Amino acid sequence: xxxxxxxxxxxxxxxxxxxxxxxxSVRINDGEFIVILGASGSGKSTFLNVISGLxxxxxxxxxxxSQELGNxxxxxxxxxxxxxxxxxxxxxxxxxxxxxxxxxxMGADLDNNKDYLKYIEAVxxxxxxxxxxxxxxxxxxxxxxxxxxxxxxxxxxxxxEPTGALDEETGRQVLDYIIRLHEEQGFTMxxxxxxxNIAETADRIIKMNSGKIVSVxxxxxxxxx
Amino acid sequence: xxxxIKDSVKLFGISIMTCCAVTxxxxxxxxxxxxxxxxxxxxxxxxxxFYDAQIMTSKVVCAxxxxxxxxxxxxxxxxxxxxxxxxxxxxxxxxxxxxYSNFKIAKGFxxxxxxxxxxxxxxxxxxxxxxxxxxxxxxxxxxxxxxSIGFHWILFFLLVIAPTLVFALIAVCxxxxxxxxxxxxxxxxxxxxxxxxxxxxxxxxxxxxxxxSVLRSRKTLVFFIAFSSFCxxxxxxxxxxxxxxxxxxxxxxxxxxxxxxxxxxxxxxxxTVIRSNQKNIAMxxxxxxxxxxxxxxxxxxxxxxxxxxxxxxxxxxxxxxRIMVDIVFSGVEGIPEYAFDFLxxxxxxxxFIVVYEGVMFAYGQSMxxxx
Numbered sequence: 174x175x176x177x178x179x180x181x182x183x184x185x186x187x188x189x190x191x192x193x194x195x196x197x198s199v200r201i202n203d204g205e206f207i208v209i210l211g212a213s214g215s216g217k218s219t220f221l222n223v224i225s226g227l228x229x230x231x232x233x234x235x236x237x238x239s240q241e242l243g244n245x246x247x248x249x250x251x252x253x254x255x256x257x258x259x260x261x262x263x264x265x266x267x268x269x270x271x272x273x274x275x276x277x278x279m280g281a282d283l284d285n286n287k288d289y290l291k292y293i294e295a296v297x298x299x300x301x302x303x304x305x306x307x308x309x310x311x312x313x314x315x316x317x318x319x320x321x322x323x324x325x326x327x328x329x330x331x332x333x334e335p336t337g338a339l340d341e342e343t344g345r346q347v348l349d350y351i352i353r354l355h356e357e358q359g360f361t362m363x364x365x366x367x368x369x370n371i372a373e374t375a376d377r378i379i380k381m382n383s384g385k386i387v388s389v390x391x392x393x394x395x396x397x398x
Numbered sequence: 399x400x401x402x403i404k405d406s407v408k409l410f411g412i413s414i415m416t417c418c419a420v421t422x423x424x425x426x427x428x429x430x431x432x433x434x435x436x437x438x439x440x441x442x443x444x445x446x447x448f449y450d451a452q453i454m455t456s457k458v459v460c461a462x463x464x465x466x467x468x469x470x471x472x473x474x475x476x477x478x479x480x481x482x483x484x485x486x487x488x489x490x491x492x493x494x495x496x497x498y499s500n501f502k503i504a505k506g507f508x509x510x511x512x513x514x515x516x517x518x519x520x521x522x523x524x525x526x527x528x529x530x531x532x533x534x535x536x537x538x539x540x541x542x543x544x545x546s547i548g549f550h551w552i553l554f555f556l557l558v559i560a561p562t563l564v565f566a567l568i569a570v571c572x573x574x575x576x577x578x579x580x581x582x583x584x585x586x587x588x589x590x591x592x593x594x595x596x597x598x599x600x601x602x603x604x605x606x607x608x609x610x611s612v613l614r615s616r617k618t619l620v621f622f623i624a625f626s627s628f629c630x631x632x633x634x635x636x637x638x639x640x641x642x643x644x645x646x647x648x649x650x651x652x653x654x655x656x657x658x659x660x661x662x663x664x665x666x667x668x669x670t671v672i673r674s675n676q677k678n679i680a681m682x683x684x685x686x687x688x689x690x691x692x693x694x695x696x697x698x699x700x701x702x703x704x705x706x707x708x709x710x711x712x713x714x715x716x717x718x719x720r721i722m723v724d725i726v727f728s729g730v731e732g733i734p735e736y737a738f739d740f741l742x743x744x745x746x747x748x749x750f751i752v753v754y755e756g757v758m759f760a761y762g763q764s765m766x767x768x769x
Contacts, residue, residue, distance in 0.1 A: 283685060
């Protein structure tokens with residue numbers, strides 16, 4: 174379980190200083206699929222970065238099963254990320270000089286996972302495992318990023334606009350892959366998006382505006398992959 | 399235009415390299431030209447033999463140090479241009495998309511000639527500052543007639559003006575070649591993979607694979623790392639021998655040049671490899687790789703090149719001094735016996751290991767900030 178209490182985060186200095194997160198509190202259960210919705214600049218990506226430990230908050234705390242991120246040293250935080258989390262970004266951030274298989278091994282090696290080829294297969298890229306990122310389409314690159322993230326068997330998967338750089342059809346396919354793998358493996362999934370349609374597949378929808386949570390809605394009509 | 403004078407200043411590595419080359423070359427060439435002016439005043443066989451040795455020394459030193467540093471400067475210039483185009487590919491892509499010709503963009507790279515001018519000019523002035531002492535030392539036994547320092551315009555042209563123009567031209571031509579790629583590739587920042595066939599063994603771990611890929615993607619840096627340790631090894635060991643073979647001043651000069659060149663080149667190489675892998679390091683950190691893993695992936699692949707460079711430097715300095723003693727100064731009185739100084743070799747090696755590994759450790763620690 175992830176407990177988030179009264180998170181605040183500021184950016185800028187002096188007159189240009191603004192509050193990106195303003196007293197955000199929420200509890201996320203194990204295995205849940207949470208979608209964070211909000212307009213551009215609402216603080217949703219900052220929220221994701223802070224709860225995943227990529228950024229430190231200026232106030233408040235984030236605790237994973239009573240392990241507080243703020244109390245962790247740099248070394249502990251690295252170990253925490255290694256053992257618990259994975260990230261999927263809008264821009265994929267694949268390593269350009271490594272082929273699909275080696276990119277996926279980046280995640281797999283952290284968990285000593287020798288069975289990483291099944292993730293490449295799961296995202297439908299078995300025939301392209303020797304290709305380099307520059308030889309793949311945007312959708313395929315994002316699928317590699319998914320396989321890379323899942324190959325480390327994360328307990329929590331963070332996704333920042335994973336379909337933001339893709340066309341509607343490809344974005345839907347990528348999303349289907351993610352949701353199917355979430356249903357199969359049962360990890361916690363927290364996704365930031367501004368696409369309201371994606372929210373239909375989530376367990377809960379958190380809406381943000383001006384750095385605050387404006388609503389948390391249970392999705393009773395959840396769609397499956 | 400896209401390349402500004404400010405960018406040229408960033409090429410301080412080239413300035414330092416050319417400064418060292420011109421300092422050494424101008425001192426010896428000026429001395430050479432002044433020596434040739436007194437050729438008719440030599441009146442005894444000992445003086446003639448000493449005179450011939452001095453002439454030969456000047457030629458050998460200029461050819462070896464000038465040639466070696468000039469080649470390294472060209473490689474460094476090529477490297478800078480490639481790195482500049484890679485890191486500004488989007489801006490260049492936009493210019494091309496707007497209709498700028500390759501030549502119009504490449505012309506801007508002539509600004510890089512300024513960094514060569516800066517280095518050459520400072521080196522030229524520095525050599526004149528050192529010349530009085532240098533002339534005195536070269537003729538400390540008084541074999542040759544009194545020698546005054548002359549000013550030779552031809553050397554100013556050859557060592558300052560000509561390199562500036564030649565390097566500006568090389569920069570334009572090289573950038574023209576590098577710009578010959580589709581506009582869309584530049585705009586998207588698509589990385590051209592040369593090692594497509596190198597889909598290496600699946601058993602290799604990610605860190606090992608990453609290490610090989612970093613090496614393959616920036617091969618020029620292997621040269622720079624090797625060159626850095628080559629300078630460190632050769633110049634420090636040679637400077638120790640100079641005390642007996644020439645003078646303490648020559649030794650000190652070599653020591654300073656060697657250390658400056660070694661650290662400058664190492665700094666350029668390591669900061670470049672880290673900067674160009676910044677995103678990859680950040681991704682590794684996001685996934686939970688620690689700074690030691692990142693260092694192993696990005697920096698450790700260069701270690702063999704560093705130690706090979708050190709060994710080559712040791713052999714090179716021994717061979718060069720052997721040639722000087724056995725061939726150039728053969729027959730000249732008072733030249734001591736020369737043998738490989740094992741003690742100095744092991745001291746230099748120990749210092750090198752501490753310095754190199756220390757610098758790499760410090761850079762590895764700096765990777766903690768990426769995430």
